[in-house]
Amino acid sequence: MSAGTAGADRFSGRAAAGLSADHTTTRMTRPKLFLLKPSFPDPKAGPGLFHCPHSAAVEGLLSFHPELRERLEVRYVDFARPRQEVIAELGEAHQVCPVLVLPPGVQGPVPGRSAEGRSFFVGSPEIAGFLAQWAGTSLPHS
Numbered sequence: 001m002s003a004g005t006a007g008a009d010r011f012s013g014r015a016a017a018g019l020s021a022d023h024t025t026t027r028m029t030r031p032k033l034f035l036l037k038p039s040f041p042d043p044k045a046g047p048g049l050f051h052c053p054h055s056a057a058v059e060g061l062l063s064f065h066p067e068l069r070e071r072l073e074v075r076y077v078d079f080a081r082p083r084q085e086v087i088a089e090l091g092e093a094h095q096v097c098p099v100l101v102l103p104p105g106v107q108g109p110v111p112g113r114s115a116e117g118r119s120f121f122v123g124s125p126e127i128a129g130f131l132a133q134w135a136g137t138s139l140p141h142s
């Protein structure tokens with residue numbers, strides 16, 4: 001197995017998604033966080049394997065504040081489009097990741113973007129800002 005394949009495999013299972021055994025009772029009420037799996041090819045960007053810097057920054061927040069994995073449903077999706085799991089929440093036009101999607105009808109403590117009746121936050125600064133207000137996690141220092 002290549003290093004790239006091993007890296008991607010780390011993010012494909014339930015354990016990697018941070019789902020607890022009783023997640024079925026709470027998954028409808030938890031915000032969903034979609035991160036891009038690392039080590040993907042992108043011929044348009046050049047040779048080699050890539051990761052998404054925004055997803056890496058949000059992954060870092062999950063490491064700094066592990067309680068977030070209990071409060072969020074963390075999903076890892078492929079870089080290649082279509083990103084079906086994201087489309088199922090926000091529609092075809094909104095596939096950019098990382099994205100944090102609030103449950104239907106829920107408005108967050110800070111205004112987000114809006115599609116399909118859902119409030120959502122795109123990219124690491126927006127997601128970190130939401131999490132700081134909603135979960136009390138640290139703010140990015142500039």
Ligand SMILES: N[C@@H](CCC(=O)N[C@@H](CS)C(=O)NCC(=O)O)C(=O)O
Pocket residue numbers: 036051052053054055081095096097098122123124
């Ligand atoms: N540019 C985004 C930040 C996130 C981002 O650029 N994500 C990239 C991957 S690193 C992405 O999903 N691009 C769309 C695509 O590759 O289809 C923003 O609106 O803040």
